[in-house]
Amino acid sequence: MTTAEGPTAAKSGSAATDKFKSERVTADTSPERLAAIAKDALDALNEVILKHEVSYPEYRVFKQWLIDVGEGGEWPLFLDVFVEHSVEEVLARSRKGTKGSIEGPYYVPGAPELPARCTMPMREEDEKATPLVFSGQVTDLDGNGLGGAEIELWHADEQGYYSQFAPHLPEWNLRGTIITDAEGRYEITTIQPAPYKIPTDGPTGRFIEAQNGHPWRPAHLHLLVSHPGKASITTQLYFKGGEWVDDDVASATKPDLILDPHKGEDGRNRVVYNFALDPED
Ligand code: MBD
Ligand code: FE
Numbered sequence: 001m002t003t004a005e006g007p008t009a010a011k012s013g014s015a016a017t018d019k020f021k022s023e024r025v026t027a028d029t030s031p032e033r034l035a036a037i038a039k040d041a042l043d044a045l046n047e048v049i050l051k052h053e054v055s056y057p058e059y060r061v062f063k064q065w066l067i068d069v070g071e072g073g074e075w076p077l078f079l080d081v082f083v084e085h086s087v088e089e090v091l092a093r094s095r096k097g098t099k100g101s102i103e104g105p106y107y108v109p110g111a112p113e114l115p116a117r118c119t120m121p122m123r124e125e126d127e128k129a130t131p132l133v134f135s136g137q138v139t140d141l142d143g144n145g146l147g148g149a150e151i152e153l154w155h156a157d158e159q160g161y162y163s164q165f166a167p168h169l170p171e172w173n174l175r176g177t178i179i180t181d182a183e184g185r186y187e188i189t190t191i192q193p194a195p196y197k198i199p200t201d202g203p204t205g206r207f208i209e210a211q212n213g214h215p216w217r218p219a220h221l222h223l224l225v226s227h228p229g230k231a232s233i234t235t236q237l238y239f240k241g242g243e244w245v246d247d248d249v250a251s252a253t254k255p256d257l258i259l260d261p262h263k264g265e266d267g268r269n270r271v272v273y274n275f276a277l278d279p280e281d
Contacts, residue, residue: 011165011166011167012077012162012165012166012199013072013073013074013076013077013199013202013204014072014073015073015164015165016073016074016076016077016105016106016165017073017074017075017076018073019076019108019164020076020105065203065206065207068202068203069203069204072202072203074202074203074204076105077105077198077199077202077204078203078204078207080102080103080104080105080250081198081204081249081250082250084102084103084104084250084252085101085102085250085251085252087102088100088101088102088234088252094281095231095233095278096141096278097141097231097233097275097276097277097278098225098233098235098256098274098275098276098277099235099254099256099257100233100234100235101234101235101236101252101253101254101257102234102236102250102252103222103224103234104222104236104250104252105165106154106162106164106165106222107152107154107222107224108154108164108175109152110177111152111153111154111172111175111176111177112172112175112176112177113176113177113178113179114176114177114178114179114188115178115179116178116179116180116181116185116186116187117181117186117187118176118178118186118187118188118189119188119189119190120153120174120175120176120188120189120190120191121170121172121173121174121175121176122157122173122174122190122191123169123170123173127157127158127174127191128158129157129158129191129192129193130191130192130268130269131189131190131191131192131267131268131269132189132190132191132192132261132268132269132270132271133187133188133189133264133268133269133270133271134187134188134189134190134221134259134271134273135185135186135187135188135270135271135272136185136186136272136273136274136275137180137183137184137185137186137274137275138151138180138184138185138186138225138227138274138275138276138277139184139274139275139276139277140230140276140277140279141276141277141278141279143276145180145182145183145184145185146180146184146227146230146277147180147181147182147183147184148179148180148182148227149179149180149184149225149226149227149230149275149277150177150178150179150180150224150225150226150227151177151178151179151180151186151188151223151224151225151275152176152177152178152223152224152225152226153175153176153177153178153188153190153221153222153223154174154175154176154222155174155190155193155220155221155222156174156193156194156196156219157169157173157174157191157193157194158191158192158193158194159194160193160194160195160196160197162174163175174190174191174193176188189268190221192219192239192261192269193219193220193221194219195216195217195218195219195242195243195244196216196217196219196220197215197216197217198215198216198217198249199215200215208249213249214244214247214249215249216243216244216247216248216249217244217248217249217250217252218238218239218242218243218244218245218248218253219238219239219242219243220236220237220238220239221236221237222234222235222236223235223236223237223275225275225277226277227277229279229280230277230278230279230280231277231278231279231280231281232277233275233277233278235257236252236253236257237257237258237259237273238253238257238258238259239258239259239260239261240258240259240260245258259271259273
């Protein structure tokens, strides 16, 4: 949805690009490995052109689309929706603990610290959504509680918007860094987010339309759980029976990551989910 004060593809796309560029990324890839990956990537693209007998007009439209994705700041969005799941799949091969999922384009480090029992930063009147009380324990692979673990939690509001990527929201709305208690436990009060619709007014939206896809992700919570001496886990949690859980445009759901909240006596939805962290790589 695009409203006067709501986000647009161009605005949230360039915000995601600006955030990404401020991070300064590096990788310790050897020149030999880089050369092999670059060659295979180019071979794959050329293979598609030959297979489909791509014409000059089609080639030029492709070139223009690539330019549009860059100018609209949509590379973080496009890549995280259509490619990141494979990178996560590779990482998951070496992990035994809690299942991971993709980070997506809307993580922001440095969210306000909150105690183990807390309410997420949100607007007045409880954010006009179903309250969700999310509790559990962070442990190592042997089940030992990890006190002082950090749970970075970020998610969309009931309209599907993320703070810092939609200009009408307070800076840290629905973003927090929760510190577990001495036993690794936490109880976080937040709200149930809505499904997320990829902006359809930009080049990523046009791409989705062109392949007859839909632009939806199921409602989800994003988490990054970390503790000194342990491997951090970036993951997402979804809601049982929710729309798009079985058809995520970003291919990022897993059976282990689906919550089944139940209404408590106080009318709030409650759910328990525990995290087990692998040892440091
Ligand atoms: C999201 O909220 C998201 O999590 C991903 C992966 C892509 C676009 C929007
Ligand atoms: Fe998301």
